[in-house]
Amino acid sequence: MPTHEPVLTDEVVGFLHPQGGGVFVDCTVGAGGHAQALLEAGAGRLVGIDCDPHALGVSRERLAPWAGRVQLVRADYRALATVLDERGIGEVDGIVADLGVSSMQLDGEGRGFSFQRDETLDMRMDPGSGPTAAELIGEASERDLADLIFRYGEERCSRRIARAIVQARAVGPIATTGQLAAIVRRAVPTRGWQRIDPATRTFQALRIRVNRELEDLDRFLEVACGRLRGGAAIVVITFHSLEDRVVKHTLRSIAQRGEAGIRVLTKKPVRPGDAELGRNPRARSAKLRAAERLLPPRERDWGT
Secondary structure, three states: OOOOOOOOHHHHHHHHOHHHOOEEEEOOOOOOHHHHHHHHHOOOEEEEEEOOHHHHHHHHHHOHHHHHHEEEEEOOHHHHHHHHHHOOOOOEEEEEEEOOOOHHHHHOOOOOOOOOOOOEOOOOOOOOOOOOHHHHHHHOOHHHHHHHHHHHHOOOOHHHHHHHHHHHHHHOOOOEHHHHHHHHHHHOOOOOOOOOOOOHHHHHHHHHHHOOOOOOHHHHHHHHHHOEEEEEEEEEEEOOHHHHHHHHHHHHHHHHHOOOOEEEOOOOOEOOOHHHHHHOHHHHHOEEEEEEEOOOHHHHHHOO
């Protein structure tokens, strides 16, 4: 079974400080790594949310020792308010959201997230929701393909790649990761050694678009901050600059408005240290940002 090592686990626990019990939410529970760390550190109750049914199965097995304190919910993390309301939960004592695709999804067969194997071009985190990547590139116009590859992949050769995709699909459907990767590699001019595979940015762009990864992220942060109890924190981990930019500016905006009583705890993103990178090279892109809801003035002044 593909494994997934959670990133920045010590930092997550440090910001959320679950030692005193309380209710915590892991909005992207995945394989349950962060959830397990929070429970081991003293979280009294944990709600784990994920739209991937396979991930929920893995986390359910991993978190079995704490089954009486855990509720796992199949939902999109952006449905946080609904998930909490349906369980009669108002404010919570901490929230973590580890965004993006996990190693378990990248390595899992048949998911189509990676071009390391030639398999069906799917890329959906929720296999029952929305069009696949193959359907997307089969139906989008050349202009729309170029725009999404540039916007979500920050790919300078987006127009070349879009043109190559349209030309290739005129001959036959692009149904597998291997087909798409080969098309992109031929379209991108290369010279000498390349730090990343030429297909990487295009695959990232399609995955983001298929899973609507940036859609309503700012609204989610607004809702999440509004559900924090005084003294509670939210931790968000991102793996690409587009997500990190939204998190950075949204948390800063919420804090500057003042009405929610939110304070940003990370002036700069927290990155994995050398020891973690030695264990888990895939953590190299991770950035953690955190914010907390301030205690009411009387509690801050009196320490009650």
